[in-house]
Amino acid sequence: MAQRAVAIKAAGPAWVAAALVLALTVGPLVAVAFRAQVGSGLAAGDWAAIRFTIWQAVVSALASVALAIPVARALARRRFRGRAALVMLLGAPFLLPVIVAVLGLLAVFGRGGILNAMLGTIGIDPISIYGAAGVILAHVFFNLPLAVRLILQGWLDIPAERFRLAAQLNAPVWRVLEWPMLVRVLPGTLLVIFLICLTSFAVALTLGGGPRATTVELAIYQAIRFDFDLGRAALLAASQFVLCAVAAVVAWRITPVDGLGGGLDRVVARWDQSPLDWLWLGAVTLFLVTPLAMIVLRGVPGFLDMPASVWTAAGRSIAVAVGSTVISVSLALTVALRGGAIAQVIGVTPLASSALVMGTGLFIIVYPVVSPTVVALPVTMVVNAMLALPFALRVLIPAVQDVRQNYARLAATLNLTGWRGLRIVMLPRLRRPLGFAAGLSAALSMGDLGVIALFATDAQETLPLAMYRLMGAYRMETAASAALLLVALSLLAFWICDKGGRVDADL
């Protein structure tokens, strides 16, 4: 096919966008590399952080996937009222701010939580979720649903005819169909969860800490905030980058795509169902719903009595979310329209660079020029935009390809090229994926507790940071109210954008 058949393609802006993304992701890395004190090497505590980071990511990934397999199987072969709601619930943790989930988990599993209250009545000593166990629990809470969705997709990809054939032949479904499917799906699922847990900061900040439960991200934060040792922070950031880059490159190649619920509503007709299915479905629902219910329960009473500072922080969070959404979606659109190799590179670069790594680099760059607290909000906005970019691209690249596939020739015969093609063909056809990508970016940015913790003081705190400080001061009721506000804002931001893309979209 001749080149001009692929109408509506702008190369110039895409290169500018790509250069911008590379400057914002690779630039901080260069700063980190220059500043890292390689001579002094990593201290024993830093090696412990690296070991813990890898260990907890491996355990979290294995635990999430092991628990997800029976749940996904139950969802694949059972039809029941509320199944769609449960599948949707499994998509929620992606939009749920980490700090909110942590507070919910504390309300259930924490010292004063309902689990310890129940254990107390039967005379068992209270358990503590601070430390490694808590970090892994929180990671499973977030990644079990993701694992279920990815594995469920694998189950639904098995053609129904094969189950019929197996049933007719009385063949063992597990061995002939399910195990081969899992062998194909599990490596990608494990790897993507491993990668997510590798860059975990907010969970480690709130539940971890100490010599035996500090991740590299947390160690970077501590090196900057507590010791103000930029050289060591940079060295840690460089180690973290190497860890993530290796995992990200592998993960990008073999990761299955999660469409957040698209097409997961089918049920496979099966002739081998186990009553244990209900047990698994009940357990996972309870595990996901109870912490969220506790937030609502504890947050509602004091909701209107929250100090003004929380509302101000919410205002900042909204501003940051709006700014970062605009940046990430416009960059993603520009790059997706160009497609090809740059889109792939831009899609994977931010994955390799975590929030704290980027944050450290930017801190090193701005520190000599201006006080980091002054630029806390703009930096957060930009870093959040970069972190959301891979997700936005994963939504937009296939959508752009679809539009080209279906309408490039028609557009070419009608002279709909350049800006005109963008206005009349591309943008209207992309409304839904654009809305979805914007919703993801907005929700991710709204709930982010990462780079802001590195830069901000009380004067620039966003809602997640305000929540973290309330928790640190043991004002748990107020923190729960703030959590309720935060989760409402995140879901609302997603809903507004996603709905905006769907209304009158004519697909």
Added chain:
Amino acid sequence: MLTCDDLTLRQGAFTLRADWSLSPGLTAVIGPSGGGKSTLLSAIAGFLDPASGCVLWDGRNLSGAAPGNRPVTMLFQDNNLFPHLTVAQNAGLGLVPSLRLTKDHSDRVAVALDRVGLAGLGDRKPNALSGGQQSRAALARVLLADRPVVLLDEAFAALGPALRAQMLELVQSILVAAGRTVLMVTHDPADAQNVADNVILVSDGYAHPPQDTGALFADPSPELRRYLGT
């Protein structure tokens, strides 16, 4: 006059040659699937650059002209309308690609919709139309685009026999009667026999020169016999 001058098209290992001229009227393009019918139309529309030779319109060499700048308009098997635009807007794209329609333009769109039997349906979106009505809307756009060459690449293949006959009648009455050169790819030799003035058989790497339909089917060549299975 549309001319393929010593034209050679190449797609991977596949080669197609054509060397003939075509006068206005309805010409059917028939031949085995994979034989290169769509490839021929792609080259005329400007989606495929010739390996050698060229396509001419009234003596003007079209090489290098973008699809939108050729005296050619084309309908595809599907996706001939943009689902997010109204029927009137879709048809109006034939007049003004920027979609900034003046009163005069809107009037002409209304007349065109009337001619294809869609009077009063201009405000609907395509998904509110039946398959036949969607084909009519696309034809309204072709009418408004006012290009001398019209390519139909199995444009009506998804329609049932009765609807397809209606569309061919419409093509006959609004496009062919107006003196346009219409090339129509079809899988059904009966379509060709019923409506086409000429037939181009595409087989064995050649787009054979157009022949009078009656004469061709009265005395089929060996290639045509093989394709028809007679």
